[in-house]
Amino acid sequence: MKELRLMKGNEALAEAAIRAGADAYFGYPITPQSEVIEYLMREDPARRTGMQVLQAESEIAAINMVYGAAACGKKAITSSSSPGISLKMEGISYIAGAELPCVVVNVVRGGPGLGTIQPSQSDYFQAVKGGGHGDYKLIVLAPATVQESVDFVKLAFELAFKYRNPVMILSDGIIGQMMEKVELFEQQPRSTHEYEWATVGKKEGRDSVIVTSLQLQSEEQEKVNLRLQAKYREVEKNEVRFETYECEDAEYLFAAFGSCARITRKAMEMARARGIRVGLIRPQTLYPFPYDDIRRLSEKVKGILTVEMNAGQMIEDVRLAVCGETPVEHFGRFGGMIPSPDEILEALEQKIIGG
Amino acid sequence: MSENNIICHDNLVYDKTRVMTDKVLHYCPGCGHGTAHRILAEAIDELGIQGETIGVAPVGCSVLAYYYFDVDMQEAAHGRAPAVATGIRRVMPEKYVFTYQGDGDLAAIGTAETIHACNRGENILIVFINNGIYGMTGGQMAPTTLPGMKSSTSPRGRDTSTMGNPLKMTELVAQLPGTYFVTRQAVHAPANVRKAKRAIKKALDYQKLNKGTCFVEIVSNCPSGWKMTPTQSNKWMEENMFPFYPLGDIKVPEK
Ligand SMILES: Cc1ncc(C[n+]2csc(CCOP(=O)(O)OP(=O)(O)O)c2C)c(N)n1
Numbered sequence: 001m002k003e004l005r006l007m008k009g010n011e012a013l014a015e016a017a018i019r020a021g022a023d024a025y026f027g028y029p030i031t032p033q034s035e036v037i038e039y040l041m042r043e044d045p046a047r048r049t050g051m052q053v054l055q056a057e058s059e060i061a062a063i064n065m066v067y068g069a070a071a072c073g074k075k076a077i078t079s080s081s082s083p084g085i086s087l088k089m090e091g092i093s094y095i096a097g098a099e100l101p102c103v104v105v106n107v108v109r110g111g112p113g114l115g116t117i118q119p120s121q122s123d124y125f126q127a128v129k130g131g132g133h134g135d136y137k138l139i140v141l142a143p144a145t146v147q148e149s150v151d152f153v154k155l156a157f158e159l160a161f162k163y164r165n166p167v168m169i170l171s172d173g174i175i176g177q178m179m180e181k182v183e184l185f186e187q188q189p190r191s192t193h194e195y196e197w198a199t200v201g202k203k204e205g206r207d208s209v210i211v212t213s214l215q216l217q218s219e220e221q222e223k224v225n226l227r228l229q230a231k232y233r234e235v236e237k238n239e240v241r242f243e244t245y246e247c248e249d250a251e252y253l254f255a256a257f258g259s260c261a262r263i264t265r266k267a268m269e270m271a272r273a274r275g276i277r278v279g280l281i282r283p284q285t286l287y288p289f290p291y292d293d294i295r296r297l298s299e300k301v302k303g304i305l306t307v308e309m310n311a312g313q314m315i316e317d318v319r320l321a322v323c324g325e326t327p328v329e330h331f332g333r334f335g336g337m338i339p340s341p342d343e344i345l346e347a348l349e350q351k352i353i354g355g
Numbered sequence: 356m357s358e359n360n361i362i363c364h365d366n367l368v369y370d371k372t373r374v375m376t377d378k379v380l381h382y383c384p385g386c387g388h389g390t391a392h393r394i395l396a397e398a399i400d401e402l403g404i405q406g407e408t409i410g411v412a413p414v415g416c417s418v419l420a421y422y423y424f425d426v427d428m429q430e431a432a433h434g435r436a437p438a439v440a441t442g443i444r445r446v447m448p449e450k451y452v453f454t455y456q457g458d459g460d461l462a463a464i465g466t467a468e469t470i471h472a473c474n475r476g477e478n479i480l481i482v483f484i485n486n487g488i489y490g491m492t493g494g495q496m497a498p499t500t501l502p503g504m505k506s507s508t509s510p511r512g513r514d515t516s517t518m519g520n521p522l523k524m525t526e527l528v529a530q531l532p533g534t535y536f537v538t539r540q541a542v543h544a545p546a547n548v549r550k551a552k553r554a555i556k557k558a559l560d561y562q563k564l565n566k567g568t569c570f571v572e573i574v575s576n577c578p579s580g581w582k583m584t585p586t587q588s589n590k591w592m593e594e595n596m597f598p599f600y601p602l603g604d605i606k607v608p609e610k
């Protein structure tokens with residue numbers, strides 16, 4: 001049954017993992033996302049659905065537990081925040097290489113290094129441009145609300161199994177920590193299907209299943225790479241998701257994702273109250289990125305301002321989208337600082353309208 | 356008596372287990388990995404659990420172990436096999452899960468994963484091949500390299516004052532409440548092969564009891580890394596490795 005609740009972002013995401021029919025969660029505590037594992041341990045989903053929850057000895061161990069469970073065809077999920085995600089990157093690369101489905105949540109905090117426990121969007125590059133080694137892509141979903149953190153867990157599992165690819169939910173400390181009203185989706189089944197690619201025990205009459213990311217022959221490795229690239233092209237064709245606000249008559253455009261898009265929307269409303277016709281595009285998938293849609297929108301506007309809680313990362317993709325034909329500037333606060341709508345409006349006036 | 360009368364089922368004294376594939380092993384001549392594979396495969400065969408077994412291969416010379424065992428297998432990142440096996444066993448509690456790891460994999464880069472899997476008492480079998488060297492990458496020093504032993508990264512012999520001491524992982528994990536059966540074996544001579552196989556078979560069979568981690572170390576040779584002939588390497592192993600890594604059971608289930 002669908003259910004309405006007031007919930008903290010991290011706890012809502014944990015509840016969504018249970019309801020999405022996850023078979024296992026493996027994690028390691030780190031601020032600002034420890035509520036995910038705390039909620040799961042309290043809730044004891046083994047009781048409700050049989051879902052296994054384990055606190056690992058490190059993020060490295062946790063992602064490798066995910067690998068093991070995912071390779072059995074099970075729905076496995078892990079969550080962490082920036083420093084922990086860096087540790088997971090080795091395992092994520094292996095999971096991408098072995099073409100296994102799984103969900104990885106990053107409730108981003110500011111960096112580099114140990115950085116700050118305050119919210120940030122400074123892991124955009126890490127999420128969409130690789131992060132680990134080798135030519136691979138994560139499907140990256142960027143929730144802007146607690147509701148989306150819930151819905152994206154279900155979507156993430158669907159996409160992960162559809163493409164046999166790791167999916168990252170790139171959230172941040174604001175969304176993880178704030179409370180909002182959410183509608184929880186109905187309980188989904190756990191994974192009971194015996195996939196032909198999964199290690200479930202060798203059956204009479206079939207070859208044994210091998211899950212690996214190793215190819216010692218270059219010809220074979222190139223084939224793997226080509227297959228991965230073909231898959232990524234499919235993802236790019238089918239899975240681009242975004243929202244636009246007030247773009248019909250827009251002379252200027254904001255581009256922002258996640259929690260920053262909500263603040264930017266406020267700035268957009270303030271600008272419109274002053275007669276500045278500005279719209280907003282909010283990518284919900286950061287990979288695949290809405291290049292074509294941004295390009296289409298850019299043809300009608302005089303300039304684009306990306307607003308990010310980082311030193312300018314998504315701006316590179318927006319610039320790629322417009323191919324130098326529309327001016328694109330960046331405004332950001334970082335290190336855990338959150339931009340105010342006033343600052344954003346001022347940046348629009350100075351960098352785009354006056355620029 | 357003609358040849359055809361001699362070659363018959365009743366006279367069969369040795370047969371290749373069907374749990375090993377027909378792929379040609381890539382191991383160097385005289386290397387212990389091949390024998391260790393065979394007894395593990397035979398144990399799986401004799402227990403009748405081929406269809407219930409999921410193995411995890413390491414990074415090391417045995418990285419391609421999944422080509423040789425005819426069971427479903429996963430390839431883990433360097434050192435992470437116990438974590439991968441944990442993930443498998445937690446979602447497939449009815450299956451028999453084993454890892455097969457070298458000393459670099461298990462006792463250097465994967466120390467944390469090894470200790471914590473054992474400490475949680477994961478119901479898995481860890482087979483640990485200790486040849487005192489990094490075979491795959493060309494004979495560098497391992498955490499188990501003996502004091503004074505030469506390798507390409509300890510060319511004047513392991514100097515324990517700067518390079519640390521050999522790590523006795525097996526004694527270490529035996530102390531953890533999570534381990535159920537811990538033993539150290541060898542496969543260089545027929546009597547040892549038989550003993551090691553019995554240990555592995557017992558360890559696999561214990562898994563259905565869900566009583567904790569079983570850990571079987573096999574002290575082995577690396578003729579290529581040690582720069583010896585296979586015969587020399589076995590002699591050297593008996594004279595140098597066994598005194599430091601004594602064979603025998605270290606922790607046995609309480610009766
Ligand atoms: C993260 C990482 N670091 C280093 C390596 C290179 N490497 C491959 S095998 C190996 C050591 C293997 O030695 P051991 O575990 O003792 O197994 P053996 O080859 O002796 O059987 C190393 C360092 C790697 N593959 N991955």
Ligand code: SF4
Nearest residue numbers: 383386416490577578
């Ligand atoms: S390098 Fe050593 S461990 Fe590796 S196959 Fe050769 S002898 Fe065996």
